[in-house]
Amino acid sequence: MADAVTVRLTVNGVEREGRCEPRKLLADFLREDLGLTGTHVGCEHGICGACTILIDGEAARSCIMLAVQADGAELLTIEGLMRDGKLHPLQEAFREHHGLQCGFCTPGMLMTALDLLRTNPSPTEAEIREGISAVLCRCTGYHGIVRAVEAAARKMR
Amino acid sequence: MKPVKFDYHAPASLDEALALLRRYGGDAKILAGGQSLMPLLNFRLSRPAALVDLNRIPSLAYIEEHDGQVRFGAMTRQRMIEFSPLVARRLPLLREATKWVGHLPIRTRGTIGGSIAHADPSAEYPAVLTALDGEVVARGPKGERVVKAKDLFVTYLTTSLEPDEILVEVRLPATDAGAGFALEEFARRHGDFAIVAIAALVVPDGARCRAARLATAGAGPVPVRLRAAEQILERDGLTDAAIDAAAGRAAELVSPDSDIHASADYRRHLTAVLTRRALRRALKVAHG
Numbered sequence: 001m002a003d004a005v006t007v008r009l010t011v012n013g014v015e016r017e018g019r020c021e022p023r024k025l026l027a028d029f030l031r032e033d034l035g036l037t038g039t040h041v042g043c044e045h046g047i048c049g050a051c052t053i054l055i056d057g058e059a060a061r062s063c064i065m066l067a068v069q070a071d072g073a074e075l076l077t078i079e080g081l082m083r084d085g086k087l088h089p090l091q092e093a094f095r096e097h098h099g100l101q102c103g104f105c106t107p108g109m110l111m112t113a114l115d116l117l118r119t120n121p122s123p124t125e126a127e128i129r130e131g132i133s134a135v136l137c138r139c140t141g142y143h144g145i146v147r148a149v150e151a152a153a154r155k156m157r
Numbered sequence: 158m159k160p161v162k163f164d165y166h167a168p169a170s171l172d173e174a175l176a177l178l179r180r181y182g183g184d185a186k187i188l189a190g191g192q193s194l195m196p197l198l199n200f201r202l203s204r205p206a207a208l209v210d211l212n213r214i215p216s217l218a219y220i221e222e223h224d225g226q227v228r229f230g231a232m233t234r235q236r237m238i239e240f241s242p243l244v245a246r247r248l249p250l251l252r253e254a255t256k257w258v259g260h261l262p263i264r265t266r267g268t269i270g271g272s273i274a275h276a277d278p279s280a281e282y283p284a285v286l287t288a289l290d291g292e293v294v295a296r297g298p299k300g301e302r303v304v305k306a307k308d309l310f311v312t313y314l315t316t317s318l319e320p321d322e323i324l325v326e327v328r329l330p331a332t333d334a335g336a337g338f339a340l341e342e343f344a345r346r347h348g349d350f351a352i353v354a355i356a357a358l359v360v361p362d363g364a365r366c367r368a369a370r371l372a373t374a375g376a377g378p379v380p381v382r383l384r385a386a387e388q389i390l391e392r393d394g395l396t397d398a399a400i401d402a403a404a405g406r407a408a409e410l411v412s413p414d415s416d417i418h419a420s421a422d423y424r425r426h427l428t429a430v431l432t433r434r435a436l437r438r439a440l441k442v443a444h445g
Contacts, residue, residue: 005165022165022208025199044158045196049262058236058265064195065266068165069212112262119240133347134260 007071011036012080022068027051029067030077038078038107042136049135052108053077059115059134078107081114090114090152099148101139108135113149121157125150160198164207170214171296174323177209179298183320185209189232189271192263211323217270222247222331229327231270239264247331249442250289250338250358254281257340260348273309274324276316279350279375281340283310287380288356288372291329297322310379336360337443341435342374343427345418351375352419353427355407357435359395361443366390371403371435376411376428383407386432395440404433 004019011034018033025044030036030053039062042048046064053062054076081088090110093099100106109132116123116131123131128149129142137145168174178185184206188194197203211217217232220241227248229238238244239255258264258272258281272282273293285291286306293304295318309316318324332338342354354374360367369390371383386403393399413424 003162003164021162023160023162023198025159028159045199046192046263049260052262055265059262060266061262064191064199066165066191066195068167069191069210115261115265130347131261134262 005068005071007067009070009072010074012076018067020067022066024067025063026053026065026067026070027062029070030062030075033067036077036079040104040107042104042108047136048105048108049112050105050108052111052135054111054115057115057118059112076111076114078110081110088114089155090117090148093148093152093155094145097148097151098144099141100145101137101141105135105137105139109137109145113152116149117153117156122153123149158199160195161201161204163198163205165210166207167210167213171217171323171325174209174211174214175296175298175321177207178321178323181207181209187211187274187323189274190234190267191271192259192267193271193275193277217325218268220244225331226328227251227331229269229329231274231324231326232268233270235259235264235267235269235272236261238269248329249332250340250356251282251285251329253338254285254340254356257281257342257351257354263348269327270324273327274316274318276310276314276379277350278310278313278378278380279352279354281342281351281354281356281374283380284354284356284372284374285340286327286329287382288358288370289329289332290370290382291327293324294326294328295319295322296325301325303328306380307382312378332358333360335443337439337441339435339438339442341431341438343431353413353424353431355428355431355435357432357439359390359436359439359443361395361440364394364396366393366395366399369403369436371407371432373407373411373428376413376424378414381411383410383432385410390436395436400433400436400440403436404429407432 040050042050051063186205188210217230219230358370369387373381386406389403408429413421415421
């Protein structure tokens with residue numbers, strides 16, 4: 001990798017560093033270079049939302065961003081949701097309300113819901129559905145997901 | 158599903174960015190929010206020799222009011238626009254349109270300049286720029302020039318900007334209090350590009366209509382300003398009959414193409430239906 005670049009960033013509160021080509025997608029960098037395979041890669045063109053993470057506090061798709069663009073950024077991935085061995089209220093609620101089936105979209109769903117609740121702590125059902133429309137669930141499990149986000153919102157307020 | 162190799166540059170200033178564009182002589186692509194370009198790179202439909210990433214030029218992101226215009230730095234994120242109190246007050250049509258742009262995690266990255274320069278005819282921002290008769294500022298080797306919306310969009314995904322120019326600012330005339338606005342859109346799924354969308358702004362004056370603004374997305378290779386339909390309203394007022402007449406006229410003013418998403422006839426039909434809906438709702442908004 002003659003043209004490799006160094007990428008330094010903070011992931012889930014930990015400073016990390018890696019070297020990659022500029023064309024490396026951020027999602028692949030997380031999975032392959034940093035070993036954080038919780039972020040899932042589905043469509044690789046910004047449609048399915050499975051790879052959604054928080055970049056400097058805002059939800060974004062890591063498959064349509066380059067790793068080199070995240071140099072200096074602060075990232076939160078699904079691995080960083082748990083605190084002190086305890087599940088995040090969103091994770092609790094997804095378990096409680098059957099908000100996941102196969103689990104492939106779940107990291108993206110959780111990270112998207114996290115950003116939704118940050119800007120709208122008391123969303124209506126329609127607003128939740130609009131918010132999570134950014135992530136595709138092929139198990140057609142939306143109903144449980146909506147209930148889980150409602151429940152988490154109540155807990156997080 | 159991975160991009161081909163490219164040189165990557167993230168200049169810290171516009172001058173540097175312009176010099177890089179010159180150096181690559183048309184073989185470089187400008188990377189703004191990346192929400193359209195990155196998928197094209199991943200599919201290898203776009204194979205530029207280099208990317209010039211504007212994300213490290215902080216001076217390109219701002220929203221300010223100036224001379225009756227709201228001006229946006231090209232790198233202003235759609236989400237910043239969605240939550241801007243200035244936009245809510247002075248450009249409510251743009252705020253409404255923003256909610257139709259992609260999804261939440263798209264709008265955190267996507268930019269107003271990128272959306273307009275990409276010139277997808279189904280996108281919402283080009284329609285609003287066209288409806289409101291806005292303009293953009295392009296900077297190139299010879300300095301800056303202002304390009305009106307009507308002179309900007311050439312055809313699908315093509316603007317009149319030169320390869321060595323960068324769109325640096327978007328200017329939209331602020332909306333008077335008392336105006337009504339609406340963006341009506343039909344898409345297969347929420348967050349998809351429009352099959353057809355209509356942006357509408359009306360300024361009622363008693364029973365009359367002081368000004369009407371209508372533009373399309375998705376009804377042809379470029380956004381279409383529906384001037385002849387606007388004129389019906391400005392002449393006859395905002396009566397049901399005038400709105401119906403304007404909607405009918407709107408369908409005659411567009412020349413959509415057929416594609417996998419919809420036939421030309423269906424898009425023309427949608428143009429009439431959505432124009433009627435947009436005008437009725439805009440009128441309701443105006444009357445509070």
